[in-house]
Amino acid sequence: MKPRLNFMETAGAVMVLGLAVVAIFAPLLAPHDPARAVAASFGDPWPPSRAFPLGADQLGRDVLSRIIYGARISLIVGVAAMAITLAIGVAIGLAAGFLGGAVDSLLMRFTDVMLTMPALLLAMALVTVLQPGLLTVLLVIGLVSWTQVARVVRAEALSISRRDFVLAARALGATRTRLIVRHVAPNVMPIIVVMAALGVSGTLLLDAGLSFLTLGVPPPTPSWGRMIEESTAYFRTAPWLAIFPGLAILYAVMGFNLLGHGYLRRRRRDASTR
Numbered sequence: 001m002k003p004r005l006n007f008m009e010t011a012g013a014v015m016v017l018g019l020a021v022v023a024i025f026a027p028l029l030a031p032h033d034p035a036r037a038v039a040a041s042f043g044d045p046w047p048p049s050r051a052f053p054l055g056a057d058q059l060g061r062d063v064l065s066r067i068i069y070g071a072r073i074s075l076i077v078g079v080a081a082m083a084i085t086l087a088i089g090v091a092i093g094l095a096a097g098f099l100g101g102a103v104d105s106l107l108m109r110f111t112d113v114m115l116t117m118p119a120l121l122l123a124m125a126l127v128t129v130l131q132p133g134l135l136t137v138l139l140v141i142g143l144v145s146w147t148q149v150a151r152v153v154r155a156e157a158l159s160i161s162r163r164d165f166v167l168a169a170r171a172l173g174a175t176r177t178r179l180i181v182r183h184v185a186p187n188v189m190p191i192i193v194v195m196a197a198l199g200v201s202g203t204l205l206l207d208a209g210l211s212f213l214t215l216g217v218p219p220p221t222p223s224w225g226r227m228i229e230e231s232t233a234y235f236r237t238a239p240w241l242a243i244f245p246g247l248a249i250l251y252a253v254m255g256f257n258l259l260g261h262g263y264l265r266r267r268r269r270d271a272s273t274r
Contacts, residue, residue, distance in 0.1 A: 009262025009266055015251065020075060023071040026069050035220040067227070073134075074204055077141065078200040093149065093188075094154075094180055097159075098157050098158075107150075120209050123144045145206065148199075149199065152195055198260035207223075209225060
């Protein structure tokens with residue numbers, strides 16, 4: 001019997017797919033160049049109209065086009081930074097949970113130290129020291145976001161490494177590498193998928209926070225967080241400049257959260273029916 005998707009997982013998958021389509025086909029979907037002034041605003045934002053459905057900012061740039069292109073940057077940062085996060089967190093978690101002993105204590109104490117540091121403040125410090133750019137943002141977000149992944153993977157690896165099939169493989173002479181690759185890692189994979197889906201939403205918010213503080217991807221590349229920062233002087237006179245990028249962030253975060261929680265719920269349901 002094939003596993004059935006639940007509504008939450010389906011809705012999240014559709015939302016994430018829609019975000020990916022917008023990001024990939026941004027040049028075809030955007031009506032204007034996001035970095036070029038196309039409205040004669042003369043320093044004043046334009047309200048939404050037929051020519052500019054989401055309005056234009058104080059520099060005459062089309063807000064809709066900037067949001068569409070901003071989806072590309074947000075998706076790249078979210079997925080790529082999460083890949084770095086998973087690479088670090090899964091490696092530390094598997095090593096700590098499977099090897100145990102002094103290795104476990106050393107790695108987990110290091111993880112605890114990292115957890116005491118606020119992710120946003122640590123990311124701000126690293127971005128300030130390093131040269132601003134897309135690669136810097138990816139590396140920084142990955143370096144400050146791996147702690148929760150490591151703790152969850154470590155708990156799962158510790159539990160799996162004590163099960164009968166792993167003990168039997170160890171008794172038959174399987175090496176540590178084979179045990180991790182063939183027995184522990186595949187059984188930890190479902191929780192890794194969940195952490196990845198939920199973690200992308202966290203990296204999106206962290207990227208938006210850095211961009212709002214002007215520490216994200218530098219202009220003229222459109223970024224949702226920077227769009228909100230640039231609209232702070234017009235919150236009362238042109239609230240749409242902040243509302244529409246904020247809704248875009250909300251949509252992306254909600255999509256990945258629904259996908260992750262829906263997948264986790266389906267896994268639990270399937271496990272309970274076996």
